Amino acid sequence: MGSAYRIELSPGEVLFREGDAPTTAFLIESGSLRITAQRDGVPMVLSDLGPGTLVGEMAVLDDSPRSASATALEPCVLTPIDRNQFAERLAAADPVVRALLLSQLSRYRTALATFTGHADGVATESIVAGGDSAHALDKIRLESQLRGALERRELEIRLQPILDIAERRIAGFEALTRWSHPERGAVSPADFITLAEETSLIVPVGDYVLREVCGALRRVADAVPAARPFIALNVSGRQLEDADFIERVLAQLHQHNVPPEWLKLEITESLILDYAKVNALIEHSHRAGIKVALDDFGTGYSNLGHLHRLAFDTLKLDQGFIRQLDDPRCLAIVRAVVGMASALGCDIVAEGVETEAQLHTLATLGCEYAQGYLVGKPQSLDEALAALRG
Ligand code: C2E
Numbered sequence: 001m002g003s004a005y006r007i008e009l010s011p012g013e014v015l016f017r018e019g020d021a022p023t024t025a026f027l028i029e030s031g032s033l034r035i036t037a038q039r040d041g042v043p044m045v046l047s048d049l050g051p052g053t054l055v056g057e058m059a060v061l062d063d064s065p066r067s068a069s070a071t072a073l074e075p076c077v078l079t080p081i082d083r084n085q086f087a088e089r090l091a092a093a094d095p096v097v098r099a100l101l102l103s104q105l106s107r108y109r110t111a112l113a114t115f116t117g118h119a120d121g122v123a124t125e126s127i128v129a130g131g132d133s134a135h136a137l138d139k140i141r142l143e144s145q146l147r148g149a150l151e152r153r154e155l156e157i158r159l160q161p162i163l164d165i166a167e168r169r170i171a172g173f174e175a176l177t178r179w180s181h182p183e184r185g186a187v188s189p190a191d192f193i194t195l196a197e198e199t200s201l202i203v204p205v206g207d208y209v210l211r212e213v214c215g216a217l218r219r220v221a222d223a224v225p226a227a228r229p230f231i232a233l234n235v236s237g238r239q240l241e242d243a244d245f246i247e248r249v250l251a252q253l254h255q256h257n258v259p260p261e262w263l264k265l266e267i268t269e270s271l272i273l274d275y276a277k278v279n280a281l282i283e284h285s286h287r288a289g290i291k292v293a294l295d296d297f298g299t300g301y302s303n304l305g306h307l308h309r310l311a312f313d314t315l316k317l318d319q320g321f322i323r324q325l326d327d328p329r330c331l332a333i334v335r336a337v338v339g340m341a342s343a344l345g346c347d348i349v350a351e352g353v354e355t356e357a358q359l360h361t362l363a364t365l366g367c368e369y370a371q372g373y374l375v376g377k378p379q380s381l382d383e384a385l386a387a388l389r390g
């Protein structure tokens with residue numbers, strides 16, 4: 001019939017038969033094939049396929065026996081496609097896209113079985129619990145619920161205090177978003193922010209958090225006018241893409257009558273790979289009077305080459321370092337980072353400070369700020385106000 005790279009068929013020659021085990025799919029280069037399936041022993045024509053179409057790919061995708069036969073109508077040239085070529089791409093695809101594809105395939109197979117009279121009654125399609133498709137559908141369900149939660153204002157902002165170590169007072173807060181899901185309980189921002197970032201949903205989520213933060217800044221200023229704490233807002237990659245982001249931030253600040261200096265933006269370290277965009281955001285923020293922090297510093301993307309050109313106001317040292325402060329090598333790194341930050345004119349916030357011993361070490365190293373359970377957990381606005389009143 002041909003080589004591994006090219007197959008030629010004469011008119012009437014069969015490429016594969018109903019019931020065969022699948023090994024390969026084919027791309028029709030020239031000629032045409034007739035696809036038939038038996039109904040009560042009579043071959044029924046399902047379709048005629050011409051150049052540029054795939055044939056036999058279904059059985060390769062779901063590893064089921066061929067549900068139809070393919071016969072050449074005229075001289076044909078085909079390129080065989082190994083199942084691995086599909087399998088690798090399918091494995092690398094978005095799980096939701098994979099679930100959509102496999103569900104369409106299963107729907108087609110059920111319809112075909114019904115048409116040819118091979119169905120033992122109509123099988124109810126279902127996705128196996130715990131499988132890859134179930135996981136994908138779970139994700140899409142969560143995404144729909146997140147859209148609903150946003151409309152019902154079920155996302156909550158928690159404020160985690162940041163301590164000025166030398167002065168022993170609360171200098172500001174970081175806004176951390178919480179979602180209390182009616183069935184799943186508290187969904188971690190690590191899960192739902194990542195999910196929102198996969199789609200454009202992060203834009204309304206980000207706008208919602210921004211509005212809440214500006215509202216919180218207004219309430220803090222009214223309730224405890226002398227305190228003047230800042231609130232730090234986490235910025236996602238998608239928001240960074242948005243050329244109008246800072247304008248929207250300024251509009252919200254203006255609407256709540258909040259000066260820009262009270263807000264700080266946090267950009268996570270993985271995003272500084274996109275140097276030009278981050279640089280534009282920093283410059284734009286500085287022109288507007290807003291400070292910018294580099295979040296999770298030291299977690300894997302620390303690019304010192306970029307750091308000297310990006311004028312961050314604050315470095316937030318990742319909690320991984322703080323957890324290991326009793327390790328001399330880790331201590332040496334933290335000491336060096338504090339020195340480097342001070343030479344660059346940035347202040348340092350140590351993240352995830354949980355013990356007095358860690359706080360003491362950080363104070364000796366000259367680190368300015370500490371954030372972590374020792375200082376306070378993420379809390380409601382009322383709790384934050386109580387903490388500011390002392
Ligand atoms: P992040 O910005 O680095 O926030 C610090 C995370 O460390 C928070 O987790 C906080 O609760 C946790 N943490 C604080 N102190 C301690 C401590 O002493 N020990 C330990 N073990 N953990 C501590 P959370 O709230 O789960 O947030 C996870 C990440 O989700 C945040 O990391 C941030 O990157 C992202 N995130 C949260 N809210 C938002 C948001 O509104 N927008 C965006 N774009 N990202 C957000």
Ligand code: MG
Pocket residue numbers: 174234266295
């Ligand atoms: Mg942060």
Ligand code: MG
Pocket residue numbers: 295296316318351
């Ligand atoms: Mg962080």
